[in-house]
Amino acid sequence: MKLLIGYILIFALGVMSCSTPTKLGYERTGEVRCISHDNRTATFDVNTVGSSLSDATFYAEVKSFENLLYKGVPDSNQEIPLISSDKRTESTDAYFVEFFNDGIYRQFVTASDVRSHRVSDNNHFINQRITIDITAFRKHLEDQQIIRKFGQ
Amino acid sequence: MKTICTLVPGCYLMTFSILVSAQTEVTTAPEAKTLQPTIMVIPFTREGQSLRSKYESDELVRVAITKVKEGFDTRGVNTIDLRAKLKQTSNNEVLQEDQKSDMKDEVIALSGADIYVEVEANKNLSSSGNSVTLIMTSFDAFSGESYSNKVANSPKFYTDNYEKLIMNAVESEIDNFLNTINEKFADLRENGRTVVLSVGILEGSVHDFDSEVGSSGALLSDAIEDWVLENAFKNYYHIQGTTSNKIIFDIVKVPLKDARGNNYRISSFAATLRSYLDSLGLKSERTINGNNVTITIL
Numbered sequence: 001m002k003l004l005i006g007y008i009l010i011f012a013l014g015v016m017s018c019s020t021p022t023k024l025g026y027e028r029t030g031e032v033r034c035i036s037h038d039n040r041t042a043t044f045d046v047n048t049v050g051s052s053l054s055d056a057t058f059y060a061e062v063k064s065f066e067n068l069l070y071k072g073v074p075d076s077n078q079e080i081p082l083i084s085s086d087k088r089t090e091s092t093d094a095y096f097v098e099f100f101n102d103g104i105y106r107q108f109v110t111a112s113d114v115r116s117h118r119v120s121d122n123n124h125f126i127n128q129r130i131t132i133d134i135t136a137f138r139k140h141l142e143d144q145q146i147i148r149k150f151g152q
Numbered sequence: 153m154k155t156i157c158t159l160v161p162g163c164y165l166m167t168f169s170i171l172v173s174a175q176t177e178v179t180t181a182p183e184a185k186t187l188q189p190t191i192m193v194i195p196f197t198r199e200g201q202s203l204r205s206k207y208e209s210d211e212l213v214r215v216a217i218t219k220v221k222e223g224f225d226t227r228g229v230n231t232i233d234l235r236a237k238l239k240q241t242s243n244n245e246v247l248q249e250d251q252k253s254d255m256k257d258e259v260i261a262l263s264g265a266d267i268y269v270e271v272e273a274n275k276n277l278s279s280s281g282n283s284v285t286l287i288m289t290s291f292d293a294f295s296g297e298s299y300s301n302k303v304a305n306s307p308k309f310y311t312d313n314y315e316k317l318i319m320n321a322v323e324s325e326i327d328n329f330l331n332t333i334n335e336k337f338a339d340l341r342e343n344g345r346t347v348v349l350s351v352g353i354l355e356g357s358v359h360d361f362d363s364e365v366g367s368s369g370a371l372l373s374d375a376i377e378d379w380v381l382e383n384a385f386k387n388y389y390h391i392q393g394t395t396s397n398k399i400i401f402d403i404v405k406v407p408l409k410d411a412r413g414n415n416y417r418i419s420s421f422a423a424t425l426r427s428y429l430d431s432l433g434l435k436s437e438r439t440i441n442g443n444n445v446t447i448t449i450l
Contacts, residue, residue, distance in 0.1 A: 134327070
């Protein structure tokens with residue numbers, strides 16, 4: 001009997017260890033640090049975690065854009081958010097989903113390099129350095145009527 | 153390609169967080185096209201100092217002004233050129249050397265600028281290298297209210313090329329400077345400009361604020377307050393104080409632009425109030441100084 005229980009326990013542990021790990025979703029945090037900026041671009045160091053390296057790099061790029069959009073990045077040339085929180089509407093949700101899913105945001109990424117990569121429990125922790133052409137990004141948002149032009 | 157919005161359960165968290173954070177600002181319906189604010193960049197001058205002499209004698213300031221103007225150009229905003237405006241006003245014989253003290257106000261008033269930006273640049277010399285400090289301050293030309301202030305320092309270099317240092321300093325802060333102006337301007341557009349309105353009774357007049365006026369027999373003070381309520385932008389006003397012969401509204405909001413998209417003129421606000429007083433059988437005079445309107449009932 002004891003042997004049977006032992007087999008069952010071993011089997012259960014085996015099943016648990018072989019099950020597919022939960023896929024890590026995107027989470028926006030403030031782990032975006034401005035390294036340098038000029039009058040057009042800004043370079044950020046971003047920390048993220050994903051279930052794969054490609055997931056993590058994608059999340060890092062989304063996170064850097066989202067911080068620019070909704071929070072602003074200290075010590076950068078965009079310290080205040082591009083989009084102020086008091087004017088949030090649902091009408092742009094679809095636009096930003098498309099903006100990221102269709103890779104439109106890549107038009108404004110001038111450089112993106114993984115600087116460090118560590119795997120722990122199948123999770124990929126990365127530090128990525130991303131340079132964004134903020135002037136072109138702002139112009140794009142103005143053209144799409146996501147934000148207003150200066151003074152309008 | 154990775155997606156942030158799919159129906160795959162594993163992507164739910166990702167989808168959710170993006171959707172939440174994407175609840176953004178944004179212009180909903182297209183509005184009538186509004187005119188951009190007009191902006192003029194001028195050097196900071198001390199009392200009695202002429203704008204022209206400061207501009208012409210200080211190369212550092214000229215570089216700083218040009219770089220700040222470049223920043224506005226990048227955002228698609230045209231600026232009024234100070235030198236051209238100085239020439240124009242000079243041709244109009246408005247600016248004489250003996251009017252130095254008033255010159256800045258004159259140039260600003262005659263320029264038609266909505267916003268003016270004052271730029272001050274100073275050299276810092278030290279044994280560990282030279283740097284420059286740049287002070288940029290923007291004001292509402294209408295009320296003198298400050299919009300945005302930034303102090304930018306260039307890194308220290310062993311160089312005498314101060315123009316390069318000033319470019320460095322401007323570039324480090326110009327975007328944030330413009331962003332703050334833009335934010336303040338958006339707030340003005342949304343909530344209106346502030347006008348200070350004083351309504352008084354001329355000494356010796358037969359009227360006072362307790363006089364009954366109009367067909368309803370309302371007190372004059374109540375009638376004026378009702379008018380301000382109806383005519384203030386978004387009905388927003390605040391009374392600082394009332395005496396028997398004076399009412400001071402320290403905040404009366406007026407729109408930034410009129411229905412045609414032109415700058416709302418404070419004189420038209422005063423004129424409308426005078427017409428209303430006239431309809432009550434009261435003659436009045438008005439004085440306008442910046443954003444201060446004084447109406448005196450005769």
